[in-house]
Amino acid sequence: MDTRFVTMLRPFLKYAGANEITLDSSLRDLGLDSMQAVELLFAIEDTYQVSLPDELLTDTTFATAGNLWAAIESSGVGAEAGAKLC
Amino acid sequence: MTAISDPSPAVTDFRRALVDALDTVGDATGRELWCALGRGGVLAAHTAGEDPRADRLRALLTELDARYPLGVVLSVCVQVATALPILLHGPASEHVAGVGAAALRGEAMLALAATDSAASGSDLMDLGTTAVLGEDTVVLDGGKRWITNAGTADHLLVLARHRPQRHFTSFLWVLVPADAPGLTVEPADGSMFAGSGVGHLSFDAVTLGRDHLVGAPGRGLATFSRHIATERLAGGLWAGAMCRRVLTDTRRALADKPLHGATAWDNDAVRQRFARCLVESRRIDALCADVCGGSGGLVDSMVLKASVADSLDRVLGECVQLIGADAFGAGGVARLRAEAAMFGVAGGATGAMLAGVADHADDLLGGPR
Numbered sequence: 001m002d003t004r005f006v007t008m009l010r011p012f013l014k015y016a017g018a019n020e021i022t023l024d025s026s027l028r029d030l031g032l033d034s035m036q037a038v039e040l041l042f043a044i045e046d047t048y049q050v051s052l053p054d055e056l057l058t059d060t061t062f063a064t065a066g067n068l069w070a071a072i073e074s075s076g077v078g079a080e081a082g083a084k085l086c
Numbered sequence: 087m088t089a090i091s092d093p094s095p096a097v098t099d100f101r102r103a104l105v106d107a108l109d110t111v112g113d114a115t116g117r118e119l120w121c122a123l124g125r126g127g128v129l130a131a132h133t134a135g136e137d138p139r140a141d142r143l144r145a146l147l148t149e150l151d152a153r154y155p156l157g158v159v160l161s162v163c164v165q166v167a168t169a170l171p172i173l174l175h176g177p178a179s180e181h182v183a184g185v186g187a188a189a190l191r192g193e194a195m196l197a198l199a200a201t202d203s204a205a206s207g208s209d210l211m212d213l214g215t216t217a218v219l220g221e222d223t224v225v226l227d228g229g230k231r232w233i234t235n236a237g238t239a240d241h242l243l244v245l246a247r248h249r250p251q252r253h254f255t256s257f258l259w260v261l262v263p264a265d266a267p268g269l270t271v272e273p274a275d276g277s278m279f280a281g282s283g284v285g286h287l288s289f290d291a292v293t294l295g296r297d298h299l300v301g302a303p304g305r306g307l308a309t310f311s312r313h314i315a316t317e318r319l320a321g322g323l324w325a326g327a328m329c330r331r332v333l334t335d336t337r338r339a340l341a342d343k344p345l346h347g348a349t350a351w352d353n354d355a356v357r358q359r360f361a362r363c364l365v366e367s368r369r370i371d372a373l374c375a376d377v378c379g380g381s382g383g384l385v386d387s388m389v390l391k392a393s394v395a396d397s398l399d400r401v402l403g404e405c406v407q408l409i410g411a412d413a414f415g416a417g418g419v420a421r422l423r424a425e426a427a428m429f430g431v432a433g434g435a436t437g438a439m440l441a442g443v444a445d446h447a448d449d450l451l452g453g454p455r
Contacts, residue, residue, distance in 0.1 A: 037253070039384060047195060058304070
């Protein structure tokens with residue numbers, strides 16, 4: 001995942017503490033409620049200047065960090081972010 | 087949202103166009119007022135650009151509050167602050183774009199139908215109005231209640247769920263014509279909010295083409311959230327204008343009211359109570375400025391909404407006490423206070439705002455989340 005993505009994600013996860021956020025991390029278990037997820041969507045779209053595809057606007061996309069990152073990559077930021085993989 | 091500032095030439099021009107438009111109608115229904123604002127170019131000027139300036143919104147609501155009863159102002163406020171921005175947000179079908187253009191010309195009135203019959207008004211996640219998407223159609227079933235302009239709008243912007251999951255991606259907006267088969271409108275009972283067209287809606291297999299969708303399925307709540315800060319700011323700006331108007335009238339009444347050989351305004355206790363109202367009024371203004379200039383977005387707007395409801399009720403309640411029996415006359419402050427209690431309910435109850443504020447306690451305290 002892009003380090004910028006993890007940095008952006010962490011403030012929304014009140015139970016994450018200093019623990020590592022992995023692809024399998026459950027965003028809900030780490031404290032992301034649905035209304036905060038709206039704010040996370042705004043943060044993603046503002047930060048990466050992308051619009052998540054309509055077909056990926058589902059609860060599954062916001063279930064794990066990996067799912068969300070995959071959705072962002074599918075929006076066309078993968079190539080740019082490739083140099084920053086962590 | 088840009089900051090409130092000294093009137094720029096553009097705002098001065100806006101205010102002039104606004105006053106000219108309002109002078110053409112005098113006493114008016116919500117529809118007559120909406121037509122006049124559209125015909126006079128006020129609605130188009132207000133929404134020009136992506137970010138309507140706060141000082142234009144303040145000018146509009148201050149002028150409307152000075153001239154019209156609460157229900158009529160509410161009818162315009164809901165359209166300007168929320169319905170129009172959602173309708174004009176992003177790509178639109180030819181049908182939706184046409185309705186948006188007609189609304190800007192004042193030729194089409196809008197209602198925003200979010201509060202659901204199946205859930206608490208502040209709990210959008212549990213709303214029960216469903217939208218079943220077909221290849222070419224969308225079918226609505228369910229109900230909405232306490233909807234401003236329900237009985238007067240030409241088009242109703244309806245928030246519905248197209249998926250059962252309790253997640254923000256489960257919602258969409260549908261633009262429903264007021265004459266759509268299967269739509270029933272029932273006026274709200276009671277005598278409050280005259281001129282607002284408030285009522286309840288029922289959808290029984292209302293079937294429309296997919297060109298009636300506003301925005302993409304799944305983006306309903308996100309789009310609403312994008313504009314909710316503007317709606318809450320509008321509430322704050324309107325409440326601030328209301329406070330200044332009522333306090334000006336109350337100050338005048340106190341100066342004319344005999345008390346112990348002088349006037350009520352000369353009494354120290356009365357002056358202190360009035361001063362407390364001024365402080366509350368300025369608190370509303372300060373929080374509006376905070377929302378305009380801040381970067382907190384939704385959090386700041388929740389703080390604003392919760393505070394505005396409390397401050398406005400305190401100001402109007404104190405003015406009722408200071409004015410005395412005359413406050414209960416026709417058009418008096420007592421009636422206004424009863425209707426203004428909606429500031430603590432409509433668009434998200436104070437309790438829901440405070441719950442959201444608590445969720446962001448660490449942010450507001452300046453520490454880590």
